[in-house]
Amino acid sequence: MPHAVSDPPSPAQEDAAMADASSPNTVEAESTPTTSNANIETNAETSNEEAVPVKVEQASSPPWVAEDDDDDEMAEEATALAAAPAVTIKTEDGSVKDVLAATAAVKTEEAPASGSIAVKTEETEKAAIITDTVPVNLEDMFDDMDDDDEFSGKPAQETLTTTSDLLSLKASDPEVMRSFYQRLFPWRYLFQWLNHSPTPTNDFAHREFAFTLQNDAYLRYQSFPTSDLLRKDVLRLMPSRFEIGPVYTTNPAERKTLSNASAFKALAKELCFDIDLTDYDDIRTCCDKTTICMRCWQFITMAVRVVDAALRDDFGFQHIIWIYSGRRGAHAWVCDKRARSLDDQKRRAIVGYLEVLRGGSQGGKRVNVRRPLHPHISRSLNVLRTHFQEDVLRDQDPWDTPERAEKLLNLITDRNLADALRRKWDSSPGRSSTAKWADIDAVAKTGSVKGLDLKHLLENKQDIVLEYTYPRLDVNVSKKLNHLLKSPFVVHPGTGRVCVPIDVNRLEEFDPLGVPTVQELLQEIDSYSQNSGANGSDDEPSQNKNGAGGDEKKLQDWEKTSLRRYIEQFRSFVLNLMKDEKDVIRVKRERDEATSMEF
Numbered sequence: 001m002p003h004a005v006s007d008p009p010s011p012a013q014e015d016a017a018m019a020d021a022s023s024p025n026t027v028e029a030e031s032t033p034t035t036s037n038a039n040i041e042t043n044a045e046t047s048n049e050e051a052v053p054v055k056v057e058q059a060s061s062p063p064w065v066a067e068d069d070d071d072d073e074m075a076e077e078a079t080a081l082a083a084a085p086a087v088t089i090k091t092e093d094g095s096v097k098d099v100l101a102a103t104a105a106v107k108t109e110e111a112p113a114s115g116s117i118a119v120k121t122e123e124t125e126k127a128a129i130i131t132d133t134v135p136v137n138l139e140d141m142f143d144d145m146d147d148d149d150e151f152s153g154k155p156a157q158e159t160l161t162t163t164s165d166l167l168s169l170k171a172s173d174p175e176v177m178r179s180f181y182q183r184l185f186p187w188r189y190l191f192q193w194l195n196h197s198p199t200p201t202n203d204f205a206h207r208e209f210a211f212t213l214q215n216d217a218y219l220r221y222q223s224f225p226t227s228d229l230l231r232k233d234v235l236r237l238m239p240s241r242f243e244i245g246p247v248y249t250t251n252p253a254e255r256k257t258l259s260n261a262s263a264f265k266a267l268a269k270e271l272c273f274d275i276d277l278t279d280y281d282d283i284r285t286c287c288d289k290t291t292i293c294m295r296c297w298q299f300i301t302m303a304v305r306v307v308d309a310a311l312r313d314d315f316g317f318q319h320i321i322w323i324y325s326g327r328r329g330a331h332a333w334v335c336d337k338r339a340r341s342l343d344d345q346k347r348r349a350i351v352g353y354l355e356v357l358r359g360g361s362q363g364g365k366r367v368n369v370r371r372p373l374h375p376h377i378s379r380s381l382n383v384l385r386t387h388f389q390e391d392v393l394r395d396q397d398p399w400d401t402p403e404r405a406e407k408l409l410n411l412i413t414d415r416n417l418a419d420a421l422r423r424k425w426d427s428s429p430g431r432s433s434t435a436k437w438a439d440i441d442a443v444a445k446t447g448s449v450k451g452l453d454l455k456h457l458l459e460n461k462q463d464i465v466l467e468y469t470y471p472r473l474d475v476n477v478s479k480k481l482n483h484l485l486k487s488p489f490v491v492h493p494g495t496g497r498v499c500v501p502i503d504v505n506r507l508e509e510f511d512p513l514g515v516p517t518v519q520e521l522l523q524e525i526d527s528y529s530q531n532s533g534a535n536g537s538d539d540e541p542s543q544n545k546n547g548a549g550g551d552e553k554k555l556q557d558w559e560k561t562s563l564r565r566y567i568e569q570f571r572s573f574v575l576n577l578m579k580d581e582k583d584v585i586r587v588k589r590e591r592d593e594a595t596s597m598e599f
């Protein structure tokens with residue numbers, strides 16, 4: 001690479017960074033945050049892609065000045081967490097106030113149109129007495145894994161409607177949604193994912209679900225003892241989507257019956273991250289607002305790389321799944337037990353650790369990282385450098401016109417150098433962004449710019465690379481234990497696409513526009529039954545574990561469609577998570593038994 005950005009700090013410098021820079025960022029009060037402000041947190045309780053960005057009113061004394069101090073402190077804590085990934089993080093008490101404040105500000109909790117919402121007393125009572133430790137034989141647990149019979153009892157109508165009809169229907173059409181939830185949605189794996197065991201526990205029963213109904217009514221605090229009851233309610237209410245919230249101390253559906261309101265609080269939830277292309281509108285040139293293409297999707301690809309590496313290498317998390325949000329972004333769910341029990345303060349600390357861009361897009365230079373570079377920033381730069389050359393300079397060409405080139409010149413801190421570059425580009429117009437980026441070093445090398453500090457220029461260029469490539473997180477999704485996030489595998493009502501997992505090992509292959517729509521999937525089921533004929537001889541490999549058995553197991557509908565590989569990916573993720581939880585429980589039990597013998 002021709003440019004001079006790549007000088008890595010020496011190991012000694014990195015050590016120094018570890019020792020002294022508690023956070024990768026320098027916190028500078030001059031930046032103008034429009035996000036990461038306490039004022040807007042309550043408005044962003046649910047992650048809604050369609051939501052109009054919340055305007056933050058400028059308070060007379062800027063609230064972020066104080067908050068930045070907090071961030072520094074918390075980032076120190078995050079560095080401590082990062083340095084000791086194997087240590088179990090204890091949940092601390094004291095989040096009651098946060099929970100109540102946040103829930104109070106959330107949209108309607110009883111929707112006006114929800115007359116049909118019956119309180120399921122019998123079921124919820126059952127849920128309340130389920131304990132966390134139902135003994136399960138490990139072998140049985142995995143033998144049973146593929147058995148989805150409990151859901152295939154009621155055969156749906158064989159073909160839905162004619163193919164042409166299907167494709168002309170909207171994704172939100174009730175008939176389409178019913179067929180999807182009935183035939184394609186992976187209820188069993190969703191249940192096992194949230195329950196961490198094949199037999200129902202409070203991890204599932206005390207989990208909040210929130211439904212967005214077709215009339216946009218929003219129902220919070222729904223809970224279900226089993227996945228079958230969740231499925232039944234979804235089929236009855238036919239929400240256009242549903243979200244997943246935390247596990248509470250008690251059954252969320254019964255929270256109002258508690259005599260002591262403070263007894264109801266959020267205990268655990270996956271640590272989540274949200275990256276959305278709308279936050280890149282000031283630097284992507286190919287699309288804007290709700291449109292995306294493969295070129296701008298690369299911003300998500302590079303963001304996933306950087307965040308995923310930090311979560312695994314710096315924090316030691318293992319069970320991370322990335323989910324396509326259905327239109328223009330991706331969500332990460334960190335499912336390790338240690339991550340699920342993080343309190344709000346620790347979540348904010350991790351966000352502080354990861355956050356590098358501060359302030360809104362109109363606020364000028366947003367990156368001010370400390371030197372020597374924090375190891376996380378060095379590693380991120382190594383990942384991002386190629387993306388910057390190819391995906392940003394070559395494919396986005398963000399500084400092609402003189403007007404756009406002003407943005408680059410504004411980011412160059414040496415005014416003499418910026419002026420020299422402006423003169424050069426004025427005299428030879430039409431230079432590409434790649435050429436303009438190379439011009440920075442070329443002009444610097446001529447020695448014609450008075451008092452130019454080359455070390456400072458290198459750092460300045462690193463900051464610009466970060467500004468154009470570093471992940472832009474919607475931090476409100478990550479900061480709070482009780483934040484709700486759209487469930488994997490629901491359908492995005494605008495695009496009809498299913499929110500499928502993204503395979504981080506084959507990240508560059510993921511094509512958001514190639515993700516199947518619900519209408520296409522239903523059509524695939526129809527074509528499958530037409531092709532396989534009346535005798536039902538399926539030529540695809542069945543999941544039947546003993547193929548010699550004679551009674552060939554009937555294929556699930558999702559196995560007949562292009563959703564199959566995504567569900568299989570999710571299934572193996574869930575299986576690994578459950579295995580790990582099992583081991584943790586077993587080790588703990590053995591240790592407890594051992595200590596109980598020691599007297």
Ligand SMILES: [Zn+2]
Nearest residue numbers: 286287293296
């Ligand atoms: Zn694009």
